[in-house]
Amino acid sequence: MDSEQRKSALALIQQALPDLDWTVQAPKVKRLSRDFHWFSPVLKQQLENKQADAVVKPRSEEELRLLVQACVRHQLPLILRGGATGNYGQLVPLRGGILVDMTGFNQVCALGDGVVRAQAGIRLADIETVTRPAGWELRCMPSTYRLASLGGLYGGGFGGIGSINYGPLGAPGNVLSVKVMTMEAEPRILDVPAPQALLLHHAYGSNGIVLEVELALAPAHRWIERLDVFDDFTDALDYANAFARSPGLVKRQLALFAAPIPSYFSHLNGHYQATQHAVISVIAQESEGLCTNLLAKHRGQSAVRQTADEARDANASLMEYCWNHTTLHALKIDPTLTYLQTAFNYNNYRQQIIDMAALFGDEVISHIEFLRDNDGNITASGLQLIRYSTEERLNEIMQIFRNNDVKINNPHVYQIEDGKQGEIKSDVVSVKKCLDPNGLLNPGKLRGWEVRDTLTLDNDPLLLADQ
């Protein structure tokens, strides 16, 4: 469908549904069609001219249903937008269409003991505002939790803060079910329990419209946020690793930043020297007493220390210096930087981290996040900063990591299978075939859809026939 055809389809839809909350001014639509893919110079260039034809912010499921019906009738693409904090252009429409701002769907539907069900457009921090008084908080969330939506985390995210305990969001037990609207002439509403629900996870909204997500929660602790500094990188690594690996030291977040990364933290860097390496930890109050000894043992010094309550009141959480916020703080200071996403081997990540840091020197700067993998192993991921020269060199760097048995989750690609997913998954494509038979949801992102004729597809991947 070319631009002219889309324009006339859009006109017909607007005519049929004039009461929807439309945004059509091109600059505003373009702005809303962006996320944080500009962290990648490669994606920045590739997605520069991509945008929606219009934006709609539904006020109700009924409005969304009418819009879906209309888009199916006129074969216009539909792309979901949450908090727009993605890093891979998850929401950037590749072939125009209507961008649906989901942030009107922002209610907590049900709060149980250790379980919450909320609408996809709610901000993650707003979920915790409801759950925390009951003693619960999110099991894993990105550093963008103040802006990021639940649906965005589910549709395009991975995990983050809390993954040191619960692994990635996709690990069994973290997501319990989703409620989905199909992209059909007569849209259906489906309740999909885990594990099938996970077939819609990290699919960028390309195989169903997630309306609600039911999450298992973590018990809340009184957290202390700390930034500790070290003159020696290996000392900092070993301090963080000792904390990560001690099952009796309760934590929510643990990250290591090689110099000069801490110097990019402009609100904090008065507390230490630019040559120092840092560890940010969020640890339970009852575990903090052990820091003194552990710090002394690894020749570290306390630089910043605050309670999570203080941090929240001041909108100054150290969690907002971790995961991809690190990249953001760095790019604000030095826009020539970009980043990697690497997964070290759980069996020898310590040595790999040291080796890779030594191998690249100043060109690749270690930012290491500690987490559990899907099998419960404690391991480390890198969101290394890269002094960017060319796309060719960037690919070369990634190849060198792979050659050293460090997995690359390439953040410089916009197709789902080229990133974390790693390969075409026929089950994920089967879901799209069932819920979006015309291929209208976020077209161009799911490579498997383009080659669906070569795949063996399941007619009922969500086991709906069993319900």
Place this chain on the structure above:
Amino acid sequence: MDSEQRKSALALIQQALPDLDWTVQAPKVKRLSRDFHWFSPVLKQQLENKQADAVVKPRSEEELRLLVQACVRHQLPLILRGGATGNYGQLVPLRGGILVDMTGFNQVCALGDGVVRAQAGIRLADIETVTRPAGWELRCMPSTYRLASLGGLYGGGFGGIGSINYGPLGAPGNVLSVKVMTMEAEPRILDVPAPQALLLHHAYGSNGIVLEVELALAPAHRWIERLDVFDDFTDALDYANAFARSPGLVKRQLALFAAPIPSYFSHLNGHYQATQHAVISVIAQESEGLCTNLLAKHRGQSAVRQTADEARDANASLMEYCWNHTTLHALKIDPTLTYLQTAFNYNNYRQQIIDMAALFGDEVISHIEFLRDNDGNITASGLQLIRYSTEERLNEIMQIFRNNDVKINNPHVYQIEDGKQGEIKSDVVSVKKCLDPNGLLNPGKLRGWEVRDTLTLDNDPLLLADQ
């Protein structure tokens, strides 16, 4: 000091402290001098004729202080007794003396957010009765939690239920501090923070009199207790292992029992066949939904299912079939059995479990507990049941395990270093030298004390000079 000398010393002490709560009738003293070391036919024989000369149950710290003073003056051994649920003769006096029943010290001293401080003689279950309404429970406890005392767990225990999350009790962060009385002519009271506090852990009360223990707590969940059965042992193993290794499946306890162990559970065995293998799991309510799929995948069936509240009300928790309760249930049915304590390798415990089960056939019956080790790795320990023939064959079996890279924590020895500790630790001996310079506490248990002249001892192992 021979029996006659002890008798006259005892007479002098009784004369000086007539108001203490004395037990002196030999049969009663003998009964109080027993624990569950009879699980081991070796220890049963070795400790058969060992007992205290008298038992005292102090009503106050002042009474205990007077008793300590008197014992030091007359050089009479003093041995601490908690719930008497130990398995290695921890409390059995090797050289007579006064057995101190600590169960009068049974108060919770302070409950904070995630922290409790309680007296050594309190039963573990009674601590939870206080902490649970505040949303907290014990991080790790033996299956004997209804009888076992806090001081007993600290002085002679390891961990157990909850160790799948927090590792052994001795892992950093689980114990925060202890309050200790010294065994001196003028007894001192010391507050010893972790990590130094751990030098008194698992020392059988041989290097200090622990009066109070401060523990970090775990947030309470609504737990579900399940017993699921499998026709195939590997299916049962893989089910348990999948549960153990999934970071998003929240659990407190996970154990695997090869047939015919489940048939020894006489209150449960109507729910399954004697040929079936069982997995007992204690899982969070919010995680239970995933069992159906996981069970089906591993060809398992639900046999028993109850909430922890129901179990508590009925005094019928499935936790009391795990850890060394398994051994107890088995020995009740077949007194010719005994047991092992093995630590599999975290890197290949699944294969080791299968191999060792195949190697010994019916002679060694797999009872496997899943837990985290001190470095946060998920791994497995065995409390295998043994069809006992001779001590020689028992030692041969243990050697075969060692030859297959499975560590043995020998439960058939009464000296501290021969069991879990594995070697003489000069720091532990240094503590005894400082707090019990006359070697009166539980004499004969700490091998390192006998050879103290050959060790380099620290004059201040608890860093008291820094306080």
